[in-house]
Amino acid sequence: MISERAKKIGESITLAITANAKKMKKNGEDVVIMASGEPDFDTPEHIKNAGIEAIKSGFTKYTTTSGIDELKNAICEKYKRDLNLVYEPSQVIVTVGGKQALFNLFLSIINPGDEVIVFRPYWVSYLEQIGFAGGVPVLAELSECVENPELLKKYITSKTKAILFNFPSNPSGYVIPEDILEKFTDIAISNDLYIVSDEVYEKFIYDGLAFKSPASFSEKSKEKTIIINALSKTYSMTGWRVGFALGAKDVIKAMGAIQGHQTSNVCSIAQKAGVVALTSSQDCVKNMVEEFAKRRAYMFERLSAIDKVKIDKPMGAFYMFPDVSAFYGGKVKNSFDFCSCLLNEEKVAIIPGIGFGADNHVRLTYSASMEDIKKGMDRFEHFCNRI
Numbered sequence: 531m532i533s534e535r536a537k538k539i540g541e542s543i544t545l546a547i548t549a550n551a552k553k554m555k556k557n558g559e560d561v562v563i564m565a566s567g568e569p570d571f572d573t574p575e576h577i578k579n580a581g582i583e584a585i586k587s588g589f590t591k592y593t594t595t596s597g598i599d600e601l602k603n604a605i606c607e608k609y610k611r612d613l614n615l616v617y618e619p620s621q622v623i624v625t626v627g628g629k630q631a632l633f634n635l636f637l638s639i640i641n642p643g644d645e646v647i648v649f650r651p652y653w654v655s656y657l658e659q660i661g662f663a664g665g666v667p668v669l670a671e672l673s674e675c676v677e678n679p680e681l682l683k684k685y686i687t688s689k690t691k692a693i694l695f696n697f698p699s700n701p702s703g704y705v706i707p708e709d710i711l712e713k714f715t716d717i718a719i720s721n722d723l724y725i726v727s728d729e730v731y732e733k734f735i736y737d738g739l740a741f742k743s744p745a746s747f748s749e750k751s752k753e754k755t756i757i758i759n760a761l762s763k764t765y766s767m768t769g770w771r772v773g774f775a776l777g778a779k780d781v782i783k784a785m786g787a788i789q790g791h792q793t794s795n796v797c798s799i800a801q802k803a804g805v806v807a808l809t810s811s812q813d814c815v816k817n818m819v820e821e822f823a824k825r826r827a828y829m830f831e832r833l834s835a836i837d838k839v840k841i842d843k844p845m846g847a848f849y850m851f852p853d854v855s856a857f858y859g860g861k862v863k864n865s866f867d868f869c870s871c872l873l874n875e876e877k878v879a880i881i882p883g884i885g886f887g888a889d890n891h892v893r894l895t896y897s898a899s900m901e902d903i904k905k906g907m908d909r910f911e912h913f914c915n916r917i
């Protein structure tokens with residue numbers, strides 16, 4: 531019999547829809563996939579070569595659970611270089627993608643019944659992960675809190691343990707203004723909450739905007755923030771599964787103890803590739819982000835031109851999150867129907883907003899190739915014009 535705990539866990543909608551679309555494609559159907567957020571770029575050659583070199587030199591054994599020193603040092607250097615934040619290697623853990631970092635972090639800080647404030651719209655896995663750890667996600671409306679940051683206080687109770695930030699946001703691409711982020715951070719600190727900052731899209735920011743981490747505001751905010759990040763998106767290394775967390779030593783240590791009974795270390799070969807990704811030229815990142823900026827402009831223009839589609843221009847990540855609720859009624863009653871019909875009738879795979887707590891919206895990614903985006907947008911427009 532399946533455990534009650536496992537029964538409560540739903541399938542990841544982003545991964546399930548993508549897997550289904552890939553299967554349709556394999557069966558010969560001409561499907562355009564703009565579903566899972568995964569850069570279409572190949573992993574840069576120098577990073578792949580580092581992996582090959584690791585295999586050839588026999589770097590194929592267990593490593594320290596929390597990651598090899600070289601990689602932890604490279605992560606510390608990255609934070610010094612990019613954000614002027616100083617961390618010691620003992621404040622870093624290398625994890626199987628950002629997902630494992632989040633999962634083990636929640637297991638490390640949540641007691642049964644503890645609450646974690648999560649802004650809506652939220653990324654699909656947060657609620658499941660918090661719930662699995664015995665916590666209770668408390669949903670706060672992001673737009674309301676941005677308009678009036680004091681409102682955030684109304685979600686805080688004696689059981690609140692942490693607040694979760696994810697800017698640039700998946701699914702909306704929203705980048706929070708720095709002064710609002712600082713206000714949220716101050717509220718978290720004055721209530722002695724942990725700040726979980728999922729920063730996996732930090733490099734995907736457009737129109738000259740700069741990335742800001744809540745850890746950067748003060749010594750205190752650095753102390754209370756646990757940064758979650760990954761190489762997956764930044765270096766187009768999704769399959770390598772290298773993520774990491776930085777924060778207070780006791781939290782990182784607890785995460786390491788859990789990981790030691792769970793997956794042990796991240797693949798030794800991927801860790802070596804990760805060192806090269808972080809320590810060599812960052813031009814590959816710049817080039818990819820420049821290309822994404824073009825795709826963003828194109829997709830935004832196409833979506834804005836469709837009657838009844840409502841969209842704000844996202845400043846970051848690689849998603850568009852239009853409101854398509856004007857099409858609801860008849861056979862399309864919600865975001866799930868919208869996406870199912872679009873897939874079945876037009877062969878375009880995107881993600882329903884319901885998975886992110888926003889049923890009026892759907893999520894499209896421009897991490898697909900420009901050719902696919904063009905084809906996908908033609909079909910999307912055709913669909914909107916006929917339903």
Ligand code: GLU
Binds near residue numbers: 544566568653
């Ligand atoms: N984070 C990406 C997304 O939301 C990848 C899929 C996943 O891990 O959920 O599309």
